[in-house]
Amino acid sequence: xxxNESLARAAIKTVLDAVTNIGSTHDYERFADxxxxxxxxxxxxxxxxxxxxxxxxxxxxxxxxEPHEQETFGGPGATGTVEINYDYRLRGYMAxxxxxxSEKTFVTLxxxxxxxxxxxxxxHSSNMEDGANGNFYGPPVSSGRFDFRMFSDVLVHYVxxxxxxxxxx
Numbered sequence: 001x002x003x004n005e006s007l008a009r010a011a012i013k014t015v016l017d018a019v020t021n022i023g024s025t026h027d028y029e030r031f032a033d034x035x036x037x038x039x040x041x042x043x044x045x046x047x048x049x050x051x052x053x054x055x056x057x058x059x060x061x062x063x064x065x066e067p068h069e070q071e072t073f074g075g076p077g078a079t080g081t082v083e084i085n086y087d088y089r090l091r092g093y094m095a096x097x098x099x100x101x102s103e104k105t106f107v108t109l110x111x112x113x114x115x116x117x118x119x120x121x122x123x124h125s126s127n128m129e130d131g132a133n134g135n136f137y138g139p140p141v142s143s144g145r146f147d148f149r150m151f152s153d154v155l156v157h158y159v160x161x162x163x164x165x166x167x168x169x
Contacts (some may be wrong), residue, residue: 004131005062008086008165011122011134012060016090019113021046023056023094030059035152042093042151055095055154058113063087063162081168083128086136090161093151106157107146117141117163131167138165 013027023044032038042057066085090113094106117123118140125135142162149158 002132002169003065003084004134004136004167004169005065005086007131007134008136008167009060009062009088011120011136011165012088012090012117012163015116015120015123016058016060016113019109019116021056022058022109022113023054025057026059028059029061029091038152039154054097055093055151055156057094058090058092061089061091063089081129083166083168084131086165086167088163088165090163092159092161093149093156095151096148096155096157103146103157106159110143110146110159110161114141114143114161117161123163123165128166128168131169136165136167138163 009027013025016022016025023046024042026041030038030041032041039055042055043053044056046052046054046056064087066087068083068085092106092110094102094109096102122135123138125137127135128137144160144162147158149156
């Protein structure tokens with residue numbers, strides 16, 4: 001039985017990377033021993049004239065895997081299959097800038113990401129047995145609350161999205 005978690009994660013990352021001005025994206029949670037390094041991991045250059053450096057980034061984290069055995073009807077030697085639910089968390093961060101109404105920008109980026117995730121064919125295949133080819137079944141994205149957090153020593157907008165993807169192996 002082969003799990004295709006890395007392909008599921010890559011499919012989500014592909015959607016993240018395609019959102020204009022989404023910022024720095026990582027396919028796992030990033031950490032660093034010192035604040036400057038941590039901030040540099042999530043710093044992005046936004047715009048063209050002028051280019052603005054801003055703490056703006058996303059990461060993908062696997063929160064859980066839930067296997068469910070499926071019954072198979074057949075004669076002697078018939079084997080069952082397992083439905084695997086991959087429970088991902090996508091966490092977004094963007095530095096607060098009250099003068100530029102950064103909350104509105106962050107909400108717009110997040111809503112664009114949700115729309116793109118919900119429209120991405122590899123994340124919503126009708127064939128749950130096609131994970132080896134990078135196609136998974138998933139319900140629409142669900143969202144937690146928007147919030148403020150301290151990211152190192154920077155006040156940021158924060159959101160956590162949940163994307164569940166399923167496959168049969």
